[in-house]
Amino acid sequence: MSTKYIFLACLFLLLSVRSTATTEETQKQIADSLYICLSKAETPADSLWIMENLYDVLPRANGNLLGLELFDVANRAGNSSAALNILRQLANRYLANDSMLMELYNKTLSYHDGPTPTVDSPYRASSDELKETRTFLRFARNIHRANHASEAKRRELLQELINTHTLNQPTDIYDQAVLLHSICTMLSRTGSDAMLTRYVDKLDTLIQQLPASAISLHNAYYVHAALIYSQANQFEKAYQCDRKTLEAIRQLEKQYKDRGRYFRNYDSSRYVIYQRILSNHTKLSQPELEKYYKLAMQLVAKNPEVAETNRNYPGPQIFYNMAIKNYAQALEHIKHCINTPYVTNSSYRLMQLLRNEIECAEAVNDKETLLEASRRYNKKLESYLSERLDEKYKELQVIYDSYEMRNSYDKLQLEKQNAEAESMYMIVAIAAVAIFILLISVVILFRLYRNNRKLARTLDKSNRALRAESSHLEKSKSDLLKARDEAKKANYMKTDFIKNMSYEVKAPLKAINEYCKLITDCSDASNKKYLERFSSLVELNSELLSTIINDVLHISEIDSESVPVHNRPVELRPLCTMVLDGVRHRLSPDVALMFDTASPYICLFTDPQRVHQILLNLLTNAAKFTPKGSITLAYSVDSEKETVTFSVTDTGIGIKADKKDLIFERFVKLDKETQGAGLGLTISRLLARILGGDVILDTTYTKGARFLLILPKNKILKIQ
The missing domain is CATH 1.10.287 (Helix Hairpins)
Incomplete structure (x- = not known):
C-alpha cells in the first residue's frame, strides 16, 4: 500500500468524525483510527502528522509520553520546527516538574542555527524559532520557581533579580525578557500590585520588540498580563491583553490546521478569556456584552469539558445577568456555586463573587442573603487586608533594599567617574606639558645660537x-x-x-x-x-x-x-551578677534565670561598660523569646585560642540555622509582633568587634537559642 493512499485514508477517517462533539467515546474512536493509520506509516515523515493528531486527541497522561516520542520522530523526519513546537507544548504540561523542564531545555542544545553542525548540535533550526523555544522553556522554569519556592527564598530571589535588572541588565533582548518575566512571576506571588504592574508594563514594551513569529512568547505574556491587570482593576489593559490572546490563539489554530492538525483544541482557553472579559461587564458596550456572552455559551453547548467547568462556576451567566440587571437570575447562579471548592479555594474569586452576591441581594431586597454575604465578605476582607498589609511591608522592604543598592551603585559610579576624570585630567595635563616642553626644546635647539x-x-x-x-x-x-x-x-x-x-x-x-x-x-x-x-x-x-x-x-x-573604649581590669563574676539583676524584671513568671557557677573566678582586661551592654542585650533578647523554661549565663576560657567566651543559653523558640547571619542585620525582626526596633543584636556584634571580639549564634544548640560573646584574653588574672 502506498504512502499517499495511507494518508488519504487517514484524512477521510479524521474528517468523518471531526464534525461530531468531542466526547470521550468519540475521542477514543478517533485515537483508534489514528493508531490504524500509524501502523501503516512507512517513514518518520509519514508518522509525524498522525502522531501530532494523536497527541492532541489522547488524554494528557498518555499524551505526555507520546510527546517525547513525537520529538524523536520529528528529528528523524528532519522537521526541527515540529520538534521545537512539541517541546513548547510539553513545557505547559510539566510546569510542576523542574527536572523535566530542565531536560526539555537541554534537548534544545542539540540544535544549531549556523551553517555547520557539530557533534553536540547535529540538528539545524531557524535562529528565531530556537530562541523562542529556549526562552519559552525558561519562562516555564520561572513559573515553577515562583510557585514552589518558600516565602523567604522568593524574597531573596526577587531582590537578586531586581538588583540585576537595576545594575547589570543583560544585553540580549531574550535574556532581558526572561529576567523581567522572572521578576513578574515572583511579584505575582507576593501580591505587590503597584510594583508588579510597573514591571509588567516594562515586559510589555520588551515583548513588542520580539519577532511577530514568536507567537508562543506573545501568548504566554498576554495570558499572564491579562490576569494581573484584571486583579489590579486595570480593566482596559486586561481587555486589550485578552483580545491579543484571542488573536494569538486564532493564529496558532490556523498554523496547526495548515499542517494538518485538526484536533488542537483551545475551547477551554477561550472560555476562560470570555469569562474574564464578561467579569468586567461595566466597561463593555452592549454589543460587546452580547458578543462575548454568546461566544461563551456556544462553547458551553459545544464542549463537554467547558460545560463541566460552567456547571461548577457559571461565570458568564452571572456577569451577563448582572449587566442586564436581571439580579434575581444572577443571584440564583451565585448561590449555586459560591460554596463549591472551585470558588472557595480562590480568595480573589470568592471575594469577587461575594461582592456580586451583595449587589444582587441588595437589588432584589433579599435581606437574609445580603446579611450573610456581607458577614462573609467582611470576614474575608479583614483577612485580605491583613495579608495585603504584610505584603505591602515586604514590598517596601524590597523597594528600600533596591534603593540602597541603587544608591551604593550610583556612589561607586560617581567615584569611578571622578577617578577617571582625575586620571584623564592628569594625562591631559602631563601630555600638554610634555608637548609644550617638546615645542620649547625644538625652539631652543633651532634658535639656540641666536x-x-x-x-x-x-x-x-x-x-x-x-x-x-x-x-x-x-x-x-x-x-x-x-x-x-x-x-x-x-x-x-x-x-x-x-x-x-x-x-x-x-x-x-x-x-x-x-x-x-x-x-x-x-x-x-x-x-x-x-x-x-x-x-x-x-x-x-x-x-x-x-x-x-x-x-x-x-x-x-x-x-x-x-564610641569610647575604656579598658581596665574587671572581675567577671560580679559583672555577670550585675547584668542578671538588670534583666530579671523582664522575665516571664515561668522562666528561671541562672548563672553557671562552674565559670572560673577571673579578672579580664576590657571595657566593663561595653561588656555589660552586650550581655544585657543578649539576655533581654533571650527573655523576650522565652515564655517558659530557663536562661543561663556562663563564661569559659579557651587557652589555646586565647579567648574568653560568654554564653547566653535559653529554652525559647529558637532560631533557624539559615537565619544566623540575617538576625544581625539592622532592623531585622523574625517575629514582627515582638517589641523593639531590631537593633539589639546588631549593636552587640558591632560593640564586640570594637572590643576585638565577636557575637555569633551557636547553631549546634537546638533546644532554644544560644548566643556566644567571644573576647580576646588580653590579660587574665585568676582570683583566689
Missing part, C-alpha cells in the same frame, strides 16, 4: 603657567578637604541631634514614671493594686521606648566611630 633672550622669556612663561597650574591644584585640594570636613560635620550634627532627642524624650518619660508612682502612693487601698499594675505597665513601656532610643543612639555613635 635667541638666548627669547628662550629666557619662554622659560619664564612656562614657569608662570606651571605656577598657575599648581595654584589650581592647591585650590582643588582645598575644596576636597572642605567637602570632607563638611561631611564629617554633618555626621557629627546627626549624632548630636539624636543625643539631644534622646535627652528630650527621656526627661518626659522619667516625669511620667514619677507621676505614676506618686499617684499610686497617694491612692487609697481599694485602687492601689490596680494603679500599681498600671504604673508598672507605664514604667515597662517607658523602659522599652528608652531602649529603642538608646539603640538608635548607640548605632549612630558606632557609625560615626565615636
Whole structure:
C-alpha cells in the first residue's frame, strides 16, 4: 500500500468524525483510527502528522509520553520546527516538574542555527524559532520557581533579580525578557500590585520588540498580563491583553490546521478569556456584552469539558445577568456555586463573587442573603487586608533594599567617574606639558645660537603657567578637604541631634514614671493594686521606648566611630551578677534565670561598660523569646585560642540555622509582633568587634537559642 493512499485514508477517517462533539467515546474512536493509520506509516515523515493528531486527541497522561516520542520522530523526519513546537507544548504540561523542564531545555542544545553542525548540535533550526523555544522553556522554569519556592527564598530571589535588572541588565533582548518575566512571576506571588504592574508594563514594551513569529512568547505574556491587570482593576489593559490572546490563539489554530492538525483544541482557553472579559461587564458596550456572552455559551453547548467547568462556576451567566440587571437570575447562579471548592479555594474569586452576591441581594431586597454575604465578605476582607498589609511591608522592604543598592551603585559610579576624570585630567595635563616642553626644546635647539633672550622669556612663561597650574591644584585640594570636613560635620550634627532627642524624650518619660508612682502612693487601698499594675505597665513601656532610643543612639555613635573604649581590669563574676539583676524584671513568671557557677573566678582586661551592654542585650533578647523554661549565663576560657567566651543559653523558640547571619542585620525582626526596633543584636556584634571580639549564634544548640560573646584574653588574672 502506498504512502499517499495511507494518508488519504487517514484524512477521510479524521474528517468523518471531526464534525461530531468531542466526547470521550468519540475521542477514543478517533485515537483508534489514528493508531490504524500509524501502523501503516512507512517513514518518520509519514508518522509525524498522525502522531501530532494523536497527541492532541489522547488524554494528557498518555499524551505526555507520546510527546517525547513525537520529538524523536520529528528529528528523524528532519522537521526541527515540529520538534521545537512539541517541546513548547510539553513545557505547559510539566510546569510542576523542574527536572523535566530542565531536560526539555537541554534537548534544545542539540540544535544549531549556523551553517555547520557539530557533534553536540547535529540538528539545524531557524535562529528565531530556537530562541523562542529556549526562552519559552525558561519562562516555564520561572513559573515553577515562583510557585514552589518558600516565602523567604522568593524574597531573596526577587531582590537578586531586581538588583540585576537595576545594575547589570543583560544585553540580549531574550535574556532581558526572561529576567523581567522572572521578576513578574515572583511579584505575582507576593501580591505587590503597584510594583508588579510597573514591571509588567516594562515586559510589555520588551515583548513588542520580539519577532511577530514568536507567537508562543506573545501568548504566554498576554495570558499572564491579562490576569494581573484584571486583579489590579486595570480593566482596559486586561481587555486589550485578552483580545491579543484571542488573536494569538486564532493564529496558532490556523498554523496547526495548515499542517494538518485538526484536533488542537483551545475551547477551554477561550472560555476562560470570555469569562474574564464578561467579569468586567461595566466597561463593555452592549454589543460587546452580547458578543462575548454568546461566544461563551456556544462553547458551553459545544464542549463537554467547558460545560463541566460552567456547571461548577457559571461565570458568564452571572456577569451577563448582572449587566442586564436581571439580579434575581444572577443571584440564583451565585448561590449555586459560591460554596463549591472551585470558588472557595480562590480568595480573589470568592471575594469577587461575594461582592456580586451583595449587589444582587441588595437589588432584589433579599435581606437574609445580603446579611450573610456581607458577614462573609467582611470576614474575608479583614483577612485580605491583613495579608495585603504584610505584603505591602515586604514590598517596601524590597523597594528600600533596591534603593540602597541603587544608591551604593550610583556612589561607586560617581567615584569611578571622578577617578577617571582625575586620571584623564592628569594625562591631559602631563601630555600638554610634555608637548609644550617638546615645542620649547625644538625652539631652543633651532634658535639656540641666536635667541638666548627669547628662550629666557619662554622659560619664564612656562614657569608662570606651571605656577598657575599648581595654584589650581592647591585650590582643588582645598575644596576636597572642605567637602570632607563638611561631611564629617554633618555626621557629627546627626549624632548630636539624636543625643539631644534622646535627652528630650527621656526627661518626659522619667516625669511620667514619677507621676505614676506618686499617684499610686497617694491612692487609697481599694485602687492601689490596680494603679500599681498600671504604673508598672507605664514604667515597662517607658523602659522599652528608652531602649529603642538608646539603640538608635548607640548605632549612630558606632557609625560615626565615636564610641569610647575604656579598658581596665574587671572581675567577671560580679559583672555577670550585675547584668542578671538588670534583666530579671523582664522575665516571664515561668522562666528561671541562672548563672553557671562552674565559670572560673577571673579578672579580664576590657571595657566593663561595653561588656555589660552586650550581655544585657543578649539576655533581654533571650527573655523576650522565652515564655517558659530557663536562661543561663556562663563564661569559659579557651587557652589555646586565647579567648574568653560568654554564653547566653535559653529554652525559647529558637532560631533557624539559615537565619544566623540575617538576625544581625539592622532592623531585622523574625517575629514582627515582638517589641523593639531590631537593633539589639546588631549593636552587640558591632560593640564586640570594637572590643576585638565577636557575637555569633551557636547553631549546634537546638533546644532554644544560644548566643556566644567571644573576647580576646588580653590579660587574665585568676582570683583566689
